Amino acid sequence: MCLLYPKEDNISYSVEIKTFPNGFVNLFFTSNGGKFGTDEVLAEYNLTPKRLLEILNDRDDYKENEL
Structure with missing residues (x-):
């Protein structure tokens, strides 16, 4: 399967925001x-934006460098 799909360490994630x-x-x-x-x-x-803020505020597992 490594031949078909990249290793997890080589995968990059992106988001486009409009x-x-x-x-x-x-x-x-x-x-x-x-x-x-x-x-x-x-x-x-x-x-x-209000709903996105509500979703983000519902989480409590943020790391210090993410706040």
């Missing part, structure tokens, strides 16, 4: 962890 006039924020997550290192879509969310 804001829209209606107030929504689009978060589009991808990685290069597909077959032969191709890009693959991981998730996409359309949230209001």
